[in-house]
Amino acid sequence: MTDAIAPGLLPEGLADRLPPKAEASARLVREVLDTVAGHGYRRVMPALAEFEETLVARLQSAAAEDLLRAVDPVSQRTLAIRPDMTAQVGRIAATRMASTPRPLRLCYGGPVMKLRADQLRPERERMQVGAEIIGTDSVAAAVEIVNVAIEALQRAGVQGITIDFTLPDLVPTLAAGPMPLASSEVEAVQARLDAKDAGSLVELGEGARAYLGLIEATGPFHAAMERLEAFDTGPAQGALVDRIAALRAIAKPIGWDITLTLDPTERHGFEYQSWFGFSVFAEGFIGEIGRGGAYQVARPDGTSEPAMGFSLYPDPLIDAGFGAESARRLFLPLDHDPVRAAELRREGWVTVAALSRDDDPQVLGCEALLAGQDIRAL
Numbered sequence: 001m002t003d004a005i006a007p008g009l010l011p012e013g014l015a016d017r018l019p020p021k022a023e024a025s026a027r028l029v030r031e032v033l034d035t036v037a038g039h040g041y042r043r044v045m046p047a048l049a050e051f052e053e054t055l056v057a058r059l060q061s062a063a064a065e066d067l068l069r070a071v072d073p074v075s076q077r078t079l080a081i082r083p084d085m086t087a088q089v090g091r092i093a094a095t096r097m098a099s100t101p102r103p104l105r106l107c108y109g110g111p112v113m114k115l116r117a118d119q120l121r122p123e124r125e126r127m128q129v130g131a132e133i134i135g136t137d138s139v140a141a142a143v144e145i146v147n148v149a150i151e152a153l154q155r156a157g158v159q160g161i162t163i164d165f166t167l168p169d170l171v172p173t174l175a176a177g178p179m180p181l182a183s184s185e186v187e188a189v190q191a192r193l194d195a196k197d198a199g200s201l202v203e204l205g206e207g208a209r210a211y212l213g214l215i216e217a218t219g220p221f222h223a224a225m226e227r228l229e230a231f232d233t234g235p236a237q238g239a240l241v242d243r244i245a246a247l248r249a250i251a252k253p254i255g256w257d258i259t260l261t262l263d264p265t266e267r268h269g270f271e272y273q274s275w276f277g278f279s280v281f282a283e284g285f286i287g288e289i290g291r292g293g294a295y296q297v298a299r300p301d302g303t304s305e306p307a308m309g310f311s312l313y314p315d316p317l318i319d320a321g322f323g324a325e326s327a328r329r330l331f332l333p334l335d336h337d338p339v340r341a342a343e344l345r346r347e348g349w350v351t352v353a354a355l356s357r358d359d360d361p362q363v364l365g366c367e368a369l370l371a372g373q374d375i376r377a378l
């Protein structure tokens with residue numbers, strides 16, 4: 001027999017949110033959704049769980065073993081809890097909203113869950129909020145997505161934002177073009193580039209050595225772009241001209257208060273993104289608080305359509321106090337005037353009504369009480 005579970009104990013990586021953080025979380029999600037709604041993105045609420053089979057087919061990033069799964073006694077099939085809502089939005093766009101005109105702008109917010117936590121973030125359940133444009137992955141779509149993500153964070157009060165651009169499919173693209181690599185070498189080259197390990201990249205041989213310049217094309221945006229351009233006129237033989245122009249166009253409208261960096265070979269977290277990806281960082285936070293980029297949405301007929309989007313993971317912001325709002329709480333004695341109380345709520349007061357003579361305004365966290373028609377500070 002296993003030991004009884006202590007009441008209140010939750011599985012590792014899962015946690016309840018209590019006041020005031022639960023309210024802060026809802027408020028922050030609301031602010032992001034309001035910002036994107038202002039740009040024409042309409043809300044969808046995908047199901048919390050789906051058939052494992054269809055979810056995995058859409059998520060290159062999550063193999064079945066990374067998902068929290070259970071056999072559904074009703075359908076007798078394996079269900080999985082969503083680890084990322086982007087794939088679900090893609091499914092909705094490709095099926096039930098297949099005939100809705102493109103570009104289709106959709107937004108979403110809700111909890112997602114993965115089987116295992118990573119080192120940076122011990123939690124397995126996270127809040128995800130984001131927006132997707134389905135039907136195009138153009139430079140214009142990238143400009144919109146990056147800027148809407150920045151606007152949403154700024155509206156939530158986040159400062160010291162850094163956007164790190166990447167080209168997730170860069171190495172396979174060059175390997176299939178001007179800088180040939182055997183298919184067995186591609187992964188090895190990518191791994192060396194991930195580790196920024198010039199020494200062992202060179203050791204891989206002549207073909208791999210040509211990729212050395214990409215390690216230097218990393219860092220503050222403008223300097224790194226110059227090195228990427230030099231790499232392009234050199235070993236890449238101009239194959240990146242369009243990519244470079246696109247990155248410059250995406251960077252151009254971004255305000256000076258945002259730090260831009262480039263890490264062209266970064267692919268961690270970009271398992272399904274294609275020509276463009278970006279990570280969002282904020283000063284004082286370890287790891288990224290958001291991510292986005294271009295990808296393909298699979299249609300049921302085997303074709304696919306381009307898309308572009310971003311997701312934010314606001315939990316660390318909430319833990320740091322973003323979204324907090326100190327509400328003014330007003331105690332309403334048993335015999336209070338409900339009309340006056342309603343009026344004060346409209347003015348922004350939070351009212352806490354007495355349910356018995358024993359209720360104490362201070363114990364209930366009130367800073368004032370209603371005496372007749374007047375507010376009296378406590």
Ligand SMILES: N[C@@H](Cc1c[nH]c[nH+]1)C(=O)O
Nearest residue numbers: 086291292293309310311
């Ligand atoms: N959902 C992706 C980010 C993304 C949204 N749209 C495109 N990419 C992630 O969380 O990593």
